[in-house]
Structure formats: C-alpha cells, structure tokens
Amino acid sequence: MGLKGKAMRTGLMATALVTVMAAQASAEELRIGFITTLSTPAGYIGEDIRDAFMLAIGEDGKLGDTPVVLEVEDDGLKPANAKQSADRLVQSGVKLFTGVNFSNVLAAVQPTVMKSGGFYVSVNPGPSVFAGEKCNPNYFVASYQNDAFHEAAGLAANKLGYKKVVILAPNYQAGRDALNGFKRTYEGEVVEEIYTKLNQTDFSVELARIRSAAPDAIYQFHPGGAGINFAKQYDNAGLKDSVPMLVPAFSLDAQMVKATGDAADGVYASALWTTEFDNDASRDFVKRFEEAYGRTPTMYAEQAYDTANLIASALDAVGGNIDDADAFRAALAKADFEPIRDKYTFGPNQHPIQNYYLTRFEKNADGEIVQTVVERIAENHQDAYAGDCKMD
Template structure:
C-alpha cells in the first residue's frame, strides 16, 4: 500500500506530539532517587544501651519528619547492636560493606569506632560520627570520607578545664575510664586547666564499684573532682559519690554526657548542683531546639539527651548532602563537599566544620538544678568558649 504525503506528515506530527508529551512528563517527573541504606552500628545492649537507643530514636525521628526521607531522599537504616564490643562492630561493618552499603554512622564509643572506621574508609565509604571524636582520626589519620558532627574528644574537656578555672578550683582530681576517650578526656582537661592536678585515676570501662577510687579522692582532699564516665558507669559513680558524702564537701565537674537526662532520672538528687561543660541542653530556647525537644518527647515520652541531639543533627546534615546529589552516593566529591558545607539548621545553634572535618562550635558552663516544678534540669550558666575547634587540626594534612 502506498503512503501518501499527507499521511506521512500525520505520522511525523503524531511522533513529534508523542515525543513532546513524553519529554513534558519527564520534565515534570524527574528521576526519583533510589533508597539509600545507612549502616547504623550502635550499642543497644549492656548498661550503656540507652545511649544507642537515644541515638537511634533521634535519627529515626528526623527520617519520620521527612516522610521516610532525608533531604527528600528515601532512606532506611540497617541497625546492628555492637554490645560495646569492637569485634562485633567490625564484623557488622564488614558485612554491610560486602552488602554494598557506603554510608555509615551510629557508633557511640571511641574504641568501637576505631574498629569500624578503617573498614568503611578502605571500601571507599563515608563515615559520619554522631558521638565519638577520638584524637587518632582528628590529626594525622584524618580522611576526606570521615566526618564528626559532635566534637573532637579532647575539646569538650578543654572547655571543662576552662570552666574549672572560672569556678576557682585550685586543686582537682581527675577520673576517667582507661580507653581512648578516657585518656583524651584527661589530656584535654589538663591542656587548659591552670590549677594543680592532685591525681589522675583511671577506671575500667565497664566498672560498677568505685569504692576504692572514692577512698583515694577523700585522701587526696581536692577542691573538686573532674570525672568522665558515660552511661551506666556514670550513673553508678554519681550515686556512690553522693552516698559516700563526698558531694557535700568536694564539688563535681563533668562533661554533660556524664550526667544526661536519662542519668538524672536514675540518680535523683545526686545530680543536683553538679556543674558541666556542654554544647547543648534540653533547656536551650532557639526555635530548632524547642521543636526538636517537643517532637522527641511526643514521640518517645522522654526528654532527649545530648546523644539524641547529636544524632538528630547528624541525620539532618546527612540529609543536606543527600539532597545535593539526589541520593547518588557515586557522586562522592559532590557528596563530601555538601557535608563540608553543613547547610542545615543545627539544634545546638551555630555549626561549622574545621579543616579536619570536626566541629567548630561554642561551649557552655551549665549547672544541674531544680526548676519550679522540682525537676532537675541542666541550665546554661554562661558561655565559656566561642568558635572553638580542636588541638589536632594542625596535624591534619588532608587536601
């Protein structure tokens, strides 16, 4: 059958119309991003398990607020309990890497982080730490694919050293668990403290009885103690310190993660009057913080800890970077650049990364005290450091 000129024109016109409609649909419906799986290895068991719960719950809150997405990109968490054992965490990380996961977060102890990060970075993946910031990865071992949203371990304790001077503590005894973060803690405190360190006491990471250490504190007769014991160990320490009567004669200064909201509930009046260094408390009144605390309490019927706040900020930071690459982690340079830019609204207020991809932020002196309802809350006394980075940034040679 012969095709006429007019029919050929009609066919061409139809094809053009069909093509125009297809192009129009493609333009109005851009390619939707695939779901990004995030490896979330954390501590959910042991007495420190509540820390991992707060981190997991706050991260999930950010996802829920985005309708199952971060930065408009669908995400899912592959969650593993490391049980505070580095070997468990490494096995989980290796399994996730082999399964194709390229983005990780969740670990809340420095010794566990040290077992996970090398595997992630060797695979070409990215690790964004929501809590630990060990000195080992802040200086010479810094890496383009490694970010810390919380703090470099020493920095919090450097702020505490400044606070001790402001509180006129002339003679202080230091206590911390004998692992990376504990050693970083005491080194950080000594870096800024101008008074006399009467003694350094190292404990076991999973220690529950501190009677020997408290006897040493009593014998040394300091003006105050500075102690770093997170989670269950911190609860036991605070209770035993109060029961020994030391709290009435020897004030306690801590980093705020040694007496968080969950610990206050467990220790009762033992927390009253304790001073702490902090980057944030649930009493901060900026709009982002108020909204976060309200949403967390509604979702989980408890007050968020600083661990929860850091995790929520981490989720929002990751969301800002996922949005920049439409969820395509193969665009690694763009993804890294978007993380470095930190274009998200932080619950703690100001937030920026230093050259070693650790935070530059403000630190505060706070005090645990009863409010009008008789509840012990962590109030900000005053700012003690502005735009503070960390002591290892000069050792980072990352381009």
C-alpha cells in the first residue's frame, strides 16, 4: 500500500492500521507514540498532523536513516483517553512521543511521558504551564509557545492602528494563554474580554456584546469548528466590514477558509508560515502534500512536517539510539535541520525562538482566498516564560 493509501485512512481505521503495523515491527524499528485527535469535528487537524508526519517518513518508513513505526492513538479530544493511551504505550516500551494537538490533552500526556523518562516533542500546543517553572529536559516544543503567537498578534494590532478592541477565546488553557499573550504586547484598550465555551457553536450573545462595545477591531482565537462558526456568524451579522477581525492563523487555517468562504476575505492574522511563503522548501512541501492527499496543507501540517524532520536530525546524530538520552536531548536542542518556515533556535525552555508575520486573507488571481504575507512583525521572538525555566 502506498503512502497516500495509508495516510488517507482516518479516525479509528487509521489507529487500527498503524497499530497493526506496530505489532509487526521489527526490533530495528523505533516505535513512536503518536496520540492525536482524529475523531470529533476537530479531527481534520489530527489528520493533517498525522499525514504530514507520514509524508516526512515517506515510502521507506524512515525518519532520516532510522526505520520507524508510528503507533497512532485517537484521543477523541478527551484528556482521559489520551492519558490512558500514554500509559499503555509507556508500559509497552515506547520512549518517544508526539502528535497531540490540544493543550488540555497535552496536559494529560506530558507528565506521564516525563515520569517514564521518555521524550515528548510537541507538534502544536505549547501551554504556558510547561514553558516556565515546570519545564523539563525531555520536553521540546517544535511549534510555538501558546502565548507567543498572540503576542505577535498584539504587535500586529498596534501596527494596524487599532486603539480599542474586544478579545475572545474559549475558556481553557490555550484560550487563556491566547488572551494573556495578546494583552502582553497590545498598547491600546481592551474594552471587553470574553471567554466562550470550548467547541461552542452559537455566538449570538457574544456578537451582541461586540456590537454594543463598538471597538475598532476584535481579536478572536477559536480553532476548528468553533472558529468556522464564529467567522461565518460574524460575517452574517454584518460586523466584518465595520469591525475588522484579527486572528492567529490557526483560527482560519486552510480547511477553515474553505468552509467559511468569503467570510475570511480581508481578515488579518499572525502567522509563522503560510502556503504563500516564497521559498523552495515551502513550495516543495505544499506540492508534495497536495499530490499525496488531494488537499491544501494547514499550518498544523507544516508544523508536523518540521517536527518530523527535527526528530530525524536528532535520530541521525545518535544513530537512532534514543537510549543515550543525553546525546539525543543535545541533538534535539541543536535543531540542526532546515525547516519549511524560517530557521529557528531553541530557547532555554526548549521552545522556539523564531519569526512571526502579519498576514492577510485575500483572493488571488484565480479567485481563491489565500493567506498572503504582509510583513514580518517579530524577529527572533522568545516567549515570556523562558526566564522562569530552570532545567534540572
């Protein structure tokens, strides 16, 4: 079965497929625990993460020179499920983990992996709780620290001249990190700070509050289905043209844009990367992903691909032997690979120091809404928690 045939299987089918493959793995193959969300309306995010990681592995089943097998588990967006998967995989001997795409789920997985002496490399969430005092030598975040994306958005709001804003996010760890990060760099007035329910579908009450507050703009963080619903309802309420919307890129990823249609046109976003990045590595990745899976990669896919190649670089440095924990840890910390996004380094808390961009969703020559790069708004940006991290 080719890469596309394998990777296009979703949900429990994918979990079963890769688990069977793992059971047949040879002793030379490194097992990687890959816990992610494949079911629920947010499942497309986990699919993009899994598929991009598999694209990096390729037909030869290797990360760099190391044969690997992914042991994929669908957490169903439930922390308890994820912890059970982590416990089971740790007990079976798995020492390297990745794949989680929500902060509340990672909070249930990371302590289990750390307690076992294993390694966790995050493809997406970077919750503040593990970025400062609770940092760990075996925990790396290859994407971003949660607040940092929103700190960049605060800088973008300043650049765009917004003097007073309403800010909104779901009431969970990543949502609270989002609004705290935005407020950390935003120089204007926050006239309303609104917390919604995770996976909320109806935002009529919140839209009425926005209209009443009459801000210059709003900043909202709602990933997945909630973000689609928010953008469409905001547009249908006639607010988009009078009160501009600023978001982090994961509140309007490539799949969400297709679902929202013209509601995304004209929206600004902070971003690390878009499909419109003007470099050969990015163009090659977008082309290969579209050929393999028949869809446009999201930023989640880009991060997963970079994460896989980071791990590959570290595995090559230690000859695939992660039992030499000190050597593997040092190899990961070097980040000695060429990412699709701008080159980055790791800070003292093993979160990326990297560039962020102001982007805008607008129609290209073919009438498709794409995320264009406006300008760089933060260079070599380090998160606010790095100074609190003291590695043992």
